[in-house]
Amino acid sequence: MKLNRFAICAGLLWLLTTGLSLQAGGMVEQWGVFQIILPGPTNGNPFVDTTLSARFTQGDMSVDATGFYDGDGIYCVRFMPDRLGEWHYTTASSVANLDHISGDFTVVKPAAENHGPVRVANTYHFAYADGTPYKELGTTCYAWVNQDEALQEQTLKTLAAAPFNKLRMCVFPKRYDWNTNEPPMYPFAGIPTTNWDFTRFNPEFFRHFEQRIADLQKLGIEADIILFHPYDEGHWGFDRMPASADDRYLRYVLARFSAYRNVWWSLANEYDFMKKKTEADFVRFGEIISTNDPSHHLISIHNGQKMFNHTLPWITHVSVQNGSAVEDAGRAELFRDIYRKPVVFDEVKYEGNLPKRWGNLSAEELVFRFWEGTVAGTYVGHGETYLSPDNIIWWSKGGVLKGQSPARLAFLKQVLADSPAEGIDPIDKWQDPTIAGQPGKYYLIYFGKQQPATWEFKLPKPPLGKGAPLTNGVAFTVEILDTWNMTVTPVPGKFKVKKGDYSYADEAGRSIELPGKPYVALRIKRVED
């Protein structure tokens, strides 16, 4: 049967409340959310008794998406179309009046700010599906969606003015030092805090979570959704559900969230601190996610002290916690060498004043770590942990930013936006891991805590077959970046190079005067003929 009037009406009503992009008349933008909304049975337990999916086809290509029960007799299948043009769908269900429903819709060009989902690009980097480079610059508000509404709105307002384009956030509520409040809602039916019915979800909780995904999308922020975490320790027991409940939860989340283009899957925060889970559990989770996500979002897993095996094929990028790796570009880049995937240091200690070693970096130190990670060809994550009488700390609950690093990270973001589309890569790592860029074209050299007074103009010979060839006479411009004071100072004139054994130096042997302060970088660009 064809999609009936009721279904379309329900769908539109739903859309009005969530702000999604399905158009009336069966039109949706590329990488928008197309939804099939259908009335169905309410008897028994619809979350487990009724199966529903849909096959979406365009020519020879077909994609299957699993549906979900949204409560109140409403069933839904969501789909993120990645091709323009006419699409067709047909549902399949264990319930006759949800089965074999078919329809057509048109996928139109995306709005200007919609570049599609983020994918891996050039082995170590990211780009949106339309090819636009995505230079990752993330922060964390682990439990922000589980705070009161006013605080959530304040967090969104703060994010709108901040430089971040990714946010790490948990589905489940968080219980930890400075985090002892109950959330407004819970993901499961049952009696808080421990007598849950894991076979019945709370659709209101998930609709609210989706609203927050959509809110972030409007701000151009990727939602790095943390599916499991240890900050529970049995208080609610979401960290120790039976395997059947874990898997059902993952499939429900997949059905609901995967059509949102700004979703990333983070299997866990500090997976190894979850005492009731094994590494094999997380391998199973990864396989469930990777084989059941029709949109193929990025998938990662974040560690406490024990590195996960990030060589597994379903892991798209390396999400690392390490308290010292980004103190040194030479450390950070090893993760690239070893994994051959993009590396995101999602926890490197935080700017703040907590009485914890992981939570009292100075802003200078955190910004320094971002720059070391950047010239290592990796990406670094921000977090802020300033004590507050109300226990509202950005790292976990959101609210307002109080630190000095975000302004400097906005400066770094400008530098990244101006950097090569291919990404920043180490260029001569076994000699000097602080020289990065694209060989022959663009160099970023970071002096960190060193305070040199001069720098001899000398570029490493491009590695065989990489970057643009250099020959005698090729000219470069130089800018001095003060990464802390956020200034860009062009060095007058041009530097023409002359070949040496392992390098191309200025043909006149010139050096560049530097301010003799810490946290200085050089940006060197080839002058195009």
Place this chain on the structure above:
Amino acid sequence: MKLNRFAICAGLLWLLTTGLSLQAGGMVEQWGVFQIILPGPTNGNPFVDTTLSARFTQGDMSVDATGFYDGDGIYCVRFMPDRLGEWHYTTASSVANLDHISGDFTVVKPAAENHGPVRVANTYHFAYADGTPYKELGTTCYAWVNQDEALQEQTLKTLAAAPFNKLRMCVFPKRYDWNTNEPPMYPFAGIPTTNWDFTRFNPEFFRHFEQRIADLQKLGIEADIILFHPYDEGHWGFDRMPASADDRYLRYVLARFSAYRNVWWSLANEYDFMKKKTEADFVRFGEIISTNDPSHHLISIHNGQKMFNHTLPWITHVSVQNGSAVEDAGRAELFRDIYRKPVVFDEVKYEGNLPKRWGNLSAEELVFRFWEGTVAGTYVGHGETYLSPDNIIWWSKGGVLKGQSPARLAFLKQVLADSPAEGIDPIDKWQDPTIAGQPGKYYLIYFGKQQPATWEFKLPKPPLGKGAPLTNGVAFTVEILDTWNMTVTPVPGKFKVKKGDYSYADEAGRSIELPGKPYVALRIKRVED
């Protein structure tokens, strides 16, 4: 049939010439080489026409070993027994008079210097099969067995006086800068240099190679046998044999060498520089070795610029080339975190004066790198590349050592011999990666190129559940090690600790005066009650 008189005679004759440890009367020491030597057909191509193996049994336990053709109508099966007592064997062959030959022999206690093969111990370290710790300290003479006999003898003499307990060495000859001489023998029959019969081995070549393995064994040196390497580039073509020849070669080498207890398998040097091989080829090689080595020797693979996937289960330890990782303990220890296996930096640039960036480290720099690697809980490899008019450079051909690092590595060897049997591990790596040892018991703190005048006595709190617990009043002694000048200076008195937030400091808040020179370490030992 029972082993006939001819076979025993031939075996004894063979043994007399190679110095192996099979005793007359069917006795062999534990981890010695037991051999079955049998006359057999010489017609056709015995290397491929005749199959031969033997099953060795003791009670319920059985081990299969593949035999090989040694030329001149002699067939052989070798076996390294790892249990004392009575053993039985029965052969199996495609040739009737090699088939179903059985016999008995007795495995007796090993000689004092025989500790068995080296195995992985405590995840990140090594020990001999009898439990004796093995603190790896290796060097390289890649092509020493393919030089003239006088030079080989000189190399052995040098090794006898040097501190090294592992030698990296290639089977195939080497062609490279400073290495253009032809070897005295070749591994295959046929016409040098390119018209080989890859189906016929040259037994003399392999008997000679085995002699060298045995020579190293007598010196207490593990033979890290490099099975493939790129330093050929078609000159002989051993780097580009067909897959069938590669695999036949590996099986022949396995049959001949695996009964020698001091063998390690290194699938390749700089595997990624072998242009005609893929990573899948090396995975196949690793699987052939690991499933066909009855003695289960250590297996590794060494990279050029591209890290291999050392998480694969048949890789026992990580063999790395990296030109900068051991400049910093914080870099080196990441390989442990990621792979959870012992890490051996088998190439970190060499002490020497070559006009190559990889071959002109100062001795100070190389020794510094060993110490950084040591406090990272990893192992570092030596190599020496001093130019010589005769082109004899230790790194490749052996000969004599000319550098200043070996004496300092002998000092390091003494320090390692005195260190805990469990190995040296990083203790507080996200705060200070230069503090290592076993928490609560033994600390090695290395200041590297820093020249501090004092050190405040303060030990990191032992990580939860690791090492010996610390309580107020536990006492320590301190020694100052000058790792370059090779001196050990005890600090008078004892230091009793007092608990702090993250540390145990001297209860009187004392500091230790240091010499204010580079390359100083502290050795701190708990005073046993």
